Amino acid sequence: MSDTMTGKRVADSLVPGGALAHRRMPRWAPLAIAVAAVVLGSVTGLVFDLASHLQWGLIALVLFVLGTYVTTAVLEDRRQAKDRVATSLVWACFVVAVVPLFSLVATTVAKGIKNLNGHFLTHSMGGVLSSDQGGGVYHAIIGTLEQVGLASLIAVPIGVLTAIYLVEYGRGKLALAVTFFVDVMTGIPSVVSGLFILAFWILVLGFSYSGFAGSLALVILMIPIVVRSTEEMLKLVPNELREASLALGVPKWRTILKVVLPTAIGGITTGIMLAVARIAGETAPVLLLVFGNQLINNDPFHGPQSSLPFYVYEQYVLGTDASYERAWSAALVLIAFVMILNMVARGIARWKAPKTGR
Structure with a gap:
């Protein structure tokens, strides 16, 4: 009987309103924080006249990490906030690593597709001057x-x-x-x-x-x-x-x-x-x-x-x-x-x- 009552008290404490229950940040909150960080990063870049969009992105990443920590600390607790910050840093590093690769591929495709055709792939540079169009690879x-x-x-x-x-x-x-x-x-x-x-x-x-x-x-x-x-x-x-x-x-x-x-x-x-x-x-x-x-x-x-x-x-x-x-x-x-x-x-x-x- 005692074990049954103890199990009931533990179960009650795990449901909403129990002693161990805590508030959870809504699922849409990370997306909202990301959008707000992008907007604030863009506004900051415009206000301070930052020419590089890379700077805008770095500012947005910093704001996203800080916003995630503050929001989680207020709605949940500091322990969850640290966990979400660590997760955000992992995603931020992933984005920082992917952006240069994407930029490289996009630039190469945009500039290289203009001259890429069947003639280019099936001909050599024999008889073609450096200033002439044509030639191949x-x-x-x-x-x-x-x-x-x-x-x-x-x-x-x-x-x-x-x-x-x-x-x-x-x-x-x-x-x-x-x-x-x-x-x-x-x-x-x-x-x-x-x-x-x-x-x-x-x-x-x-x-x-x-x-x-x-x-x-x-x-x-x-x-x-x-x-x-x-x-x-x-x-x-x-x-x-x-x-x-x-x-x-x-x-x-x-x-x-x-x-x-x-x-x-x-x-x-x-x-x-x-x-x-x-x-x-x-x-x-x-x-x-x-x-x-x-x-x-x-x-x-x-x-x-x-x-x-x-x-x-x-x-x-x-x-x-x-x-x-x-x-x-x-x-x-x-x-x-x-x-x-x-x-x-x-x-x-x-x-x-x-x-x-x-």
Whole structure:
């Protein structure tokens, strides 16, 4: 009987009007605070003659956080106010991070779409002067696809196998040395990798400028990203899966091939695509090793080539209205290229991910 009465008193205290009940801020209040903050931020920008809309937005964010805290503290309590302020700060940081990205993409699309057409994508710059309209980016697309493709064919197997060694087999001084050098390579500037290949491949061994030489420099930049991302994904695979496979008498190499890698294939693919996106936009190695070419060169092993980053740099340096339009259009093509790679990677990761079910 005593327990029943105690439970009833606790239940009564949790309903509206009970001892533990407290007021809640209406659901529409955060939206109202956000609208008020935007209005006040705009008014402040107009009153103080602030030319940058970015300043207006920062003022609105500060007002939104302060308004959220004050409103929550009045309607609820300080503990809830601190919680809502923390949530507001997270959203504010998200907005601050997304706005530059959105602005970059919007500006590139607005400026690059003007000159983007079938002729631009299927022709090179052969016979086109810097001040002339026309010309295309086909030779740069071919160069980028070949250089990035060759770099990926070399770097991905090396990076994935190195990560497998570090996670599944690596012990002792050798593993520590490999981890150290991977960390060092992660911070190498692209121009340093280009200078290394220039000194070793061209000046010492005597090979000529080519797309393959640029690919070798891109390999140096790509390997540490693939190793580090693959290593982290392999570490997330539960050890119970490995132990269950080994307990059934499956060899370790087959456990890695059939259990560990399929489980982590989604994250591994994403890491590889991040590495591809990183090297696809590199300009310094191309400037030093690929040397640029106005014409189409389908052979990456002989003769200079172009690439999308080099093409953007080249057209921007020319300084004419026509070259600026070509540069923006090529930048839009490069962004689309990276986005397509990411969508393909997500599709492959979802297709190859382990099927779950009851």
